[in-house]
Amino acid sequence: MSDALGTEFVGRKGPYFWLSLKTGLLTILTLGFYRFWMKTRLRRYMWSAIRPGGHPMEYLGTPLEKLLGFLVAVVFLAFYIGIVNLILMFASFSLFAGNGAAYALSFIGILPIIFFAQYRARRYILARTRWRGIRFGLEPGAWGYAWRAALHWLATIATLGLLLPRQVFYLEKYRADRTFFGDKRLHQGGDWKILYPAMTHMMIGAIFGAGSLAVGSTSHEAFLFLLPVFGLWFGYGFVHFRVQTLRLLTSHKTLGGIALKAEPRTASVMKIYGVGYTLVYTVVGGLLFALFILLFASIMTMIGSAGALDETFDVELIQSMTDTPVWITTVLTIMLYFTVFLMWNVLSQVFIGLPLTAHYAQTLSVLNPQALTAIRQRPRDEFAEAEGFAEALDVGAAI
């Protein structure tokens, strides 16, 4: 055995496109019911495409357990959301004469539940993931995660983002230290301050952006032109932070003598985003344009054929065409909406989701794989609720 196992990625855009198109279409036709099947199938594909040391990951979640978990979550959340929303709306309009307060309060009220749901979703996904036949797992601890996440967010906001690395590190450490592969526990090493260098570009963007806004709005208006530059710089810095924290955190993870090494590159991720979004916008835009042309052409043909029949070409004819089919245009609009929505989802899965996963997979290696010999299976975590809360709240819903 060599000293490091590299990771292959065998997913391809063609098959993944058809799979997500097919399942996405079924989801729309079933008013969202098929989404549990869609998510399961897309995950099975994506997991099996990632092959550390040549052995595919395996996803074993089932659609029906997701549906069950969702139903359980609906029973509990429906009360909470229905009643709480109504009371908040009432309170907000009685006390503040506006709905801003209601939305803000309702969002803040739901935040701990969102953190809770995210942890539970991760537990479900890890419990249904295997590699070399061995299960991953995550210890229960969702409420502990929820209040920690809420406090870390408060601290980060209070310090204008200066404590962001601390938040990212400790939340990841909380999750990682409760993660298992077989009977061995994962350990998040390192220190939160190692994440600071990754923040450099974000800081430059934020500080100089704020500076040029301050100078520009008070004395020298020309400085305002710098604002978009630093805005973009901040955007780049944000991606850089995400990629580099992932790299640093992963490379400081160990598990029973095994270590991980991640080497994702910000430039590659930026390129994937750039090319991906350009393609998605172009194709969806092109699709819209084609539909528009089609519609225009059919109207023109109708007018043309009316003219050929020697009918008088007058305003009334056009009037009758623009007036009558109200329900036709309504149906067309709804179909158009769904088509655009579907294509948007499918294409961003194929041109952004897949290449990103490929990049992160291909830059990941497992060091000292000899230690895998000592790993034994862990028992199955039944966890009937699955990711129901996350599904119902639309968080962590991406595959």
Added chain:
Amino acid sequence: MTLIHVGGDTSEPQVFGDLLDGERALPQRVEVTLTASHLTLTPGEGASQDWPLSQLRSQPDQAHPSDLMLSLAGDPVTRLVVRDREMVRKIEAAAKSLGKRPPTQNTGRLLGWSVAAVASVALIIFVLVPAMANQLATFLPPSGEKALGDTTFEQIRNALDDSGFDPVPICESTAGSAALAKMEARLTENLDLPYPLTVRVLDHSMINAFALPGGYVVFFDGLLDVAQDPDEIAGVFAHEIGHVVARDPSRMALRSAGSNGVLGLLFGDFAGGAVVLFLAERLIQANYSQTAEMNADIFASETLEKAGISPLGLAQMFERFRELGGTTPDLLEHFMAHPDLMSRIERAEASASAAPFTPSLTDVEWQALKTICD
């Protein structure tokens, strides 16, 4: 893959696969041979095992174009990965039930929770939320209702817009607005309203009018176009004031705040949610306002009589709604809350007593109102 020939007499090359026993993280290299009824896995040392072909299952949705990941029916952990294309082809031809899925488990629990979920959502949307909305609406201070109305009005203007750029414009020609103000003054003369009315005409072809929280009464230009007599508009106007006085719009707004959240929960984000939410919500509301509509009609005929305006205008307007409803398949009209128009026509006609009536507007004023959007 290196092909290793053992001995000189074997015509078939040996094929190996990776066996994952689900106990240790170590793939075991086994020789894979296919017989008429079994797949035989032979490790380098130790006993070989026979997997019956009828029990072989393959994992679906796998990314690798040619690898085959096999398992045995009833065994959730053991896996065999075969990479040799020729062998994969042979196994796929020989094993007939590769695609068979394990039987559904937990059917009872699934059904139980489905019933529980439907029951709890129904309870909340149809019982709890309406009951709470009815109660809370009476406690809303007028300033709060006004704010709610302002917000909703802008949302509706944006939602009804066809062009996708600007909210639907408000019509306010000087003479038209004056005529509308006169009608308002006549109708509200004898009324004790919690707040002054805000009357608006929207430049939209829909044949309808509606009330919003905080005293909003909104007409669509389409309604003004089809009306042939000012008393018809006065009738609709009085009807909408009836909703305002009963605080129906505030109930509706509070109610939709509650039920919207729950519906959002159910449909998830499978299509941005917005369109489905809007339609589902409309259906619920149309069902909800039956009693409220009836009460508004009774209020309207009384108010019209007090103001010295013939309630027959209301009846004519309903007649017109019915005629139009019969001829234009306007999808949206089904969603607008207007239950059994016939009985309302009859009630309005019955209530038109022999009292002396004056038209709600003069001919000049009526023409000004009809052209308020021009």
